[in-house]
Amino acid sequence: MKNKKVLSKRMTYVVMIAPALILFILFNTIPLITGAFYSFTNYKGYGSFEFVGLRNYIDLFSDARVGNSYLFTFKYAIIGTLLVNVLSLLLALGLNSKIKFKSALRAVYFLPNVLGGLVVGYIFSFIFTYIIPAIASALHINFLENSILAGEDTAWIGVLIVGVWQAVAMNTIIYISGLQTIPADIYEAGMIDGVTPWQKFRHLTLPMLMPFVTTNLILSTKNMLMVFDQIMALTKGGPAQSTESISYLIYKNGMDGGQFGFQSANAVVFFIVIVAISIFQMVITNKKEEQL
Amino acid sequence: MSEKMINVTEPVATEPVVTETEKKPSRKPKTNKRKASVFVITAFLIIGCITILFPLYITIVIALKSPSEMTNDISGALSLPQHFSLDNFAEAMRVTDFWRSLGNSVLITGASIVLSVIIHSMAGYALGRNMNRKKKFKMIYFYIVSGMFVPFAILMMPLVKQTSILGLDNMFGVILLYTVFYMPMNVMLYSGYMKNVPLAMEEAADIDGASAWRTYWTIIFPMMKPMHATVAILTALGTWNDVMTPLVIMSGSENTTLPLAQLNFQTQFGTNYNLAFASYLLALLPILILYIFCQKQIIGGVATGAVKG
Numbered sequence: 001m002k003n004k005k006v007l008s009k010r011m012t013y014v015v016m017i018a019p020a021l022i023l024f025i026l027f028n029t030i031p032l033i034t035g036a037f038y039s040f041t042n043y044k045g046y047g048s049f050e051f052v053g054l055r056n057y058i059d060l061f062s063d064a065r066v067g068n069s070y071l072f073t074f075k076y077a078i079i080g081t082l083l084v085n086v087l088s089l090l091l092a093l094g095l096n097s098k099i100k101f102k103s104a105l106r107a108v109y110f111l112p113n114v115l116g117g118l119v120v121g122y123i124f125s126f127i128f129t130y131i132i133p134a135i136a137s138a139l140h141i142n143f144l145e146n147s148i149l150a151g152e153d154t155a156w157i158g159v160l161i162v163g164v165w166q167a168v169a170m171n172t173i174i175y176i177s178g179l180q181t182i183p184a185d186i187y188e189a190g191m192i193d194g195v196t197p198w199q200k201f202r203h204l205t206l207p208m209l210m211p212f213v214t215t216n217l218i219l220s221t222k223n224m225l226m227v228f229d230q231i232m233a234l235t236k237g238g239p240a241q242s243t244e245s246i247s248y249l250i251y252k253n254g255m256d257g258g259q260f261g262f263q264s265a266n267a268v269v270f271f272i273v274i275v276a277i278s279i280f281q282m283v284i285t286n287k288k289e290e291q292l
Numbered sequence: 293m294s295e296k297m298i299n300v301t302e303p304v305a306t307e308p309v310v311t312e313t314e315k316k317p318s319r320k321p322k323t324n325k326r327k328a329s330v331f332v333i334t335a336f337l338i339i340g341c342i343t344i345l346f347p348l349y350i351t352i353v354i355a356l357k358s359p360s361e362m363t364n365d366i367s368g369a370l371s372l373p374q375h376f377s378l379d380n381f382a383e384a385m386r387v388t389d390f391w392r393s394l395g396n397s398v399l400i401t402g403a404s405i406v407l408s409v410i411i412h413s414m415a416g417y418a419l420g421r422n423m424n425r426k427k428k429f430k431m432i433y434f435y436i437v438s439g440m441f442v443p444f445a446i447l448m449m450p451l452v453k454q455t456s457i458l459g460l461d462n463m464f465g466v467i468l469l470y471t472v473f474y475m476p477m478n479v480m481l482y483s484g485y486m487k488n489v490p491l492a493m494e495e496a497a498d499i500d501g502a503s504a505w506r507t508y509w510t511i512i513f514p515m516m517k518p519m520h521a522t523v524a525i526l527t528a529l530g531t532w533n534d535v536m537t538p539l540v541i542m543s544g545s546e547n548t549t550l551p552l553a554q555l556n557f558q559t560q561f562g563t564n565y566n567l568a569f570a571s572y573l574l575a576l577l578p579i580l581i582l583y584i585f586c587q588k589q590i591i592g593g594v595a596t597g598a599v600k601g
Contacts, residue, residue: 027468105341112344119554122558173598174598228536270443
């Protein structure tokens with residue numbers, strides 16, 4: 001009798017996990033394996049194909065367009081992550097201090113996080129193309145009189161501004177929750193020692209906030225490496241492929257460009273890069289936990 | 293900072309009167325300084341709001357104007373509309389088939405939330421309760437959670453093939469895919485939350501002879517309410533604004549979602565800015581309205597999800 005009950009309890013657990021597990025295998029693991037499989041073929045996305053061994057991977061490293069997409073994506077992700085974290089840390093410090101209209105201000109600064117990247121991109125596209133050049137010519141600022149999205153060297157800045165504008169919201173909220181975990185008595189002790197505001201930030205706030213800094217750095221790096229919506233709305237990879245991110249290139253050439261096999265190899269490499277960054281994250285998180 | 297100062301000096305106030313009067317002059321400039329710094333910070337933050345609100349302002353004024361009001365200079369774009377008219381909205385609704393794409397978006401987001409809350413909470417519960425005792429459960433947990441590191445870009449092309457073979461290149465397929473995409477994060481949140489749910493409840497129900505299945509739905513599931521809210525908010529924000537998944541999966545079908553309609557609209561009518569901005573505003577409106585009413589819950593949900601995840 002008792003055994004039967006234990007068994008049925010165990011069965012219940014299995015039944016509870018089964019739907020999730022089946023869906024996960026079907027729509028995550030199987031496509032992952034098929035993707036890896038196609039990366040060793042010259043499949044165009046239709047018709048027949050042959051195995052080409054590692055040729056796609058070798059070609060990947062000599063392909064200028066792929067190289068450019070990696071350069072752009074990493075430049076965008078690194079600069080974006082730094083900007084986002086500096087801005088959101090400053091904002092969080094401000095929004096967490098004893099100010100007026102606190103909840104209204106927080107609500108406004110969080111707003112970009114709930115808006116869709118595509119529509120935000122279209123709105124900014126109009127600002128970059130019409131509003132900023134109009135203001136610039138009224139004020140005779142020469143270098144801004146043309147849309148920054150039209151210049152090969154400047155278009156990435158436009159994409160970056162929109163990406164940062166949206167990403168700051170999320171990181172600010174994480175920093176605010178981090179600041180709220182810092183016990184007040186630490187500051188009181190600091191006050192007795194007579195620290196300056198900078199010393200307070202550098203030696204009290206920042207060390208206590210470090211776990212959240214790590215989380216935020218990794219989170220925004222990962223999100224920014226996968227940039228897609230902003231590019232779709234602002235530049236479509238142009239001008240002259242100067243703003244083609246890895247995700248956008250895989251989408252464009254893999255789906256329509258007849259490079260299913262080749263872009264699968266690109267996706268596999270991209271996946272390995274993301275995993276490497278994630279492992280790096282876990283190593284740091286483990287170290288941090290050891291310290292606590 | 294100086295408020296802590298006041299806390300520190302408070303015990304002093306209970307000491308002999310002499311000390312208190314001595315303290316007073318030194319405290320007053322501190323309070324002024326504090327007031328000044330609060331003012332400066334508030335002022336900076338309010339000015340900073342312009343960067344957030346300016347794009348929305350532009351969207352609203354342009355959406356309300358007629359093309360003839362859009363002169364080439366800067367005032368043409370930024371000034372308030374002269375006649376209040378909703379014509380652009382009516383036209384944008386017609387061109388983008390607004391109600392239908394809104395309906396599709398609501399259906400996709402709603403179904404994804406319901407499926408996520410049911411499927412992920414069950415799995416999160418079963419895994420969270422067993423993974424510390426049984427190795428198999430722990431392996432399944434890490435197997436699912438590791439899906440967090442798989443970017444959509446690598447799944448995209450195979451999924452397009454796979455969904456069309458299975459006849460899932462439609463809204464139902466997109467819903468199933470969302471249920472899978474948010475699974476790693478949601479399962480992690482749910483099983484983490486199980487630490488807050490005392491085992492005693494289940495044990496009591498077990499002694500009363502209730503089956504594990506019934507215990508879950510009548511006792512545990514309602515107790516996970518705060519996590520359901522977090523999961524619903526995170527899933528909703530992700531699915532509502534997503535472009536890539538419906539773009540590649542539903543490209544063959546006639547149905548669009550709200551963001552996808554903007555993409556199609558842009559390629560067809562992108563040059564009529566008044567119409568375009570009316571359409572963008574319509575696309576932003578549902579989430580803006582929701583945000584105005586539930587911003588506390590949304591901010592709280594996102595913060596919980598991010599910090600625990």
